[in-house]
Amino acid sequence: MVRADFDRNLKTLQDDLISLGSMVEKAVTKSLIGLKNRDLQLSRQVVEEDDYIDQQRYQLEEQCIDLIATQQPIAIDLRTLMAVLHIATELERMGDYAEGIAKISIMMGDEPPLKPLIDIPRMAEKATTMLQHSLDALVNRDEAAALEVRNADDEVDDLYEQIYRELLTYMIDDPSTIQRATYLLWVAHDLERIADRATNIAERVIFLVTGRLTGVNVSQY
Amino acid sequence: MRMAAGTEDRERGADLAEAAPIIRANGLSVYYGTKQVLSDVTLDFPSNKVTAIIGPSGCGKSTLLRCFNRMNDLIPNFNMTGQILFDGVDLYGPGVDSTEIRYQVGMVFQRPNPFPKSIFDNVAFGPKINGYEGKLDELVEQSLRRAALWEEVKDRLKSSALALSGGQQQRLCIARALAVHPRVILMDEPCSALDPFATLAIEELMRELSEDYSIIIVTHNMQQAARASDYTAFLMGNEERIGELIEFGETRQITTNPEDERTEAYITGRFG
Numbered sequence: 001m002v003r004a005d006f007d008r009n010l011k012t013l014q015d016d017l018i019s020l021g022s023m024v025e026k027a028v029t030k031s032l033i034g035l036k037n038r039d040l041q042l043s044r045q046v047v048e049e050d051d052y053i054d055q056q057r058y059q060l061e062e063q064c065i066d067l068i069a070t071q072q073p074i075a076i077d078l079r080t081l082m083a084v085l086h087i088a089t090e091l092e093r094m095g096d097y098a099e100g101i102a103k104i105s106i107m108m109g110d111e112p113p114l115k116p117l118i119d120i121p122r123m124a125e126k127a128t129t130m131l132q133h134s135l136d137a138l139v140n141r142d143e144a145a146a147l148e149v150r151n152a153d154d155e156v157d158d159l160y161e162q163i164y165r166e167l168l169t170y171m172i173d174d175p176s177t178i179q180r181a182t183y184l185l186w187v188a189h190d191l192e193r194i195a196d197r198a199t200n201i202a203e204r205v206i207f208l209v210t211g212r213l214t215g216v217n218v219s220q221y
Numbered sequence: 222m223r224m225a226a227g228t229e230d231r232e233r234g235a236d237l238a239e240a241a242p243i244i245r246a247n248g249l250s251v252y253y254g255t256k257q258v259l260s261d262v263t264l265d266f267p268s269n270k271v272t273a274i275i276g277p278s279g280c281g282k283s284t285l286l287r288c289f290n291r292m293n294d295l296i297p298n299f300n301m302t303g304q305i306l307f308d309g310v311d312l313y314g315p316g317v318d319s320t321e322i323r324y325q326v327g328m329v330f331q332r333p334n335p336f337p338k339s340i341f342d343n344v345a346f347g348p349k350i351n352g353y354e355g356k357l358d359e360l361v362e363q364s365l366r367r368a369a370l371w372e373e374v375k376d377r378l379k380s381s382a383l384a385l386s387g388g389q390q391q392r393l394c395i396a397r398a399l400a401v402h403p404r405v406i407l408m409d410e411p412c413s414a415l416d417p418f419a420t421l422a423i424e425e426l427m428r429e430l431s432e433d434y435s436i437i438i439v440t441h442n443m444q445q446a447a448r449a450s451d452y453t454a455f456l457m458g459n460e461e462r463i464g465e466l467i468e469f470g471e472t473r474q475i476t477t478n479p480e481d482e483r484t485e486a487y488i489t490g491r492f493g
């Protein structure tokens with residue numbers, strides 16, 4: 001078997017990408033726990049750890065560039081490297097949204113949330129599940145699983161819509177809630193974006209497997 | 222065998238379907254004595270395009286190429302079945318003059334092989350034999366220009382072609398082929414003896430020439446096929462080491478997303 005080194009490098013690259021993915025997934029989960037439990041310590045930790053996620057992303061990018069420059073990859077190898085590059089970027093941005101949620105939590109300070117958090121954690125759970133499934137689809141080169149992730153995005157969009165209306169009603173009924181409602185709206189928006197980016201990852205997986213660049217995820221928001 | 226020009230890929234190969242092919246191999250099998258080296262190759266080479274033939278050593282690329290200008294006729298035990306149409310005409314049909322064919326279908330080889338004559342005489346050689354009646358000077362200049370060599374040699378047309386660099390010699394051989402106004406230029410690994418710079422010059426030249434000529438190139442360098450060709454044919458020996466066409470399609474498709482896993486294994490260097 002020729003190109004054993006290259007194959008090893010590609011494998012390492014994918015492993016690193018998956019571990020970046022689980023870092024991001026943890027960041028999202030922690031940002032929600034911080035928010036829900038009003039654990040500012042945890043929220044600050046999420047903000048700090050985002051630097052590490054950024055670093056990892058750049059490291060992945062550099063590895064990709066090295067391999068492109070030295071191996072002149074084509075066909076499946078080229079698609080793999082392009083997919084890794086894109087997915088690393090998506091993950092880093094998802095990390096930024098988690099950081100955004102953590103910062104909102106910090107901004108809220110001692111204030112209790114406007115209402116008990118029910119739909120927002122549900123949204124977060126769906127979004128992180130989408131992330132997990134998109135990465136599983138990557139590891140298994142599973143087009144069908146990737147397509148499912150795309151469909152799951154609609155549910156997240158629906159939840160977002162619902163939360164949006166609810167918070168709007170609060171604000172209209174009692175303008176003194178505007179500040180606190182806006183915090184939650186931002187959080188919901190960040191989660192909606194995270195789900196969108198999980199969809200982007202799924203689309204990269206479809207590209208990797210089929211060579212087909214499907215339409216970029218068109219979100220309503 | 223899978224052809225990218227099958228029904229579902231018609232769109233991608235739209236060019237192919239529209240323009241009549243300049244050369245068509247139809248169920249071509251080739252034997253040297255009792256040994257079969259190509260099996261049932263069916264393939265259209267589009268006009269005014271660069272088509273690359275790639276594949277592992279010994280799979281019959283050069284053999285296939287030589288069928289297209291009847292160079293194999295010179296090999297005593299050569300034998301073929303099937304058909305090759307050149308612009309719709311059976312290349313091996315009765316009344317076809319193989320010498321005439323070699324003017325219409327020029328060939329450039331792996332190692333530049335200029336004659337031990339002056340630069341001018343190398344280019345003028347074919348036309349003279351052909352009894353060219355126009356102005357030889359003009360024809361030589363025009364051919365050298367087309368081969369992107371004129372500026373470098375215009376002041377020393379009378380000096381020996383053997384004093385040129387490898388890359389220049391190869392371009393001279395291209396000029397020599399062009400001087401007899403061919404329709405097709407066959408190139409068998411034309412850059413394997415050249416440095417990267419001269420290689421790029423030849424690749425660029427192929428691109429330019431494809432506006433007026435159809436070019437078929439055998440190359441071992443996948444990156445070269447990717448850079449310089451519009452279409453790519455992948456040949457490979459079967460279990461009996463007889464060459465077969467595995468896949469044919471637009472180079473873009475072959476290099477990003479080949480259909481056959483054997484193509485993928487070969488071009489990504491994971492063959493065998």
Ligand SMILES: Nc1ncnc2c1ncn2[C@@H]1O[C@H](COP(=O)(O)OP(=O)(O)OP(=O)(O)O)[C@@H](O)[C@H]1O
Nearest residue numbers: 253256258276277278279280281282283284285296
């Ligand atoms: N004149 C000949 N007589 C007998 N066998 C031949 C002759 N020329 C070529 N062959 C055989 O035919 C097969 C195909 O040879 P060919 O030169 O066409 O392969 P190729 O794909 O061009 O290989 P390479 O990439 O090494 O140039 C090989 O097995 C070769 O040994």
Ligand SMILES: [Mg+2]
Nearest residue numbers: 282283284409
């Ligand atoms: Mg050969």
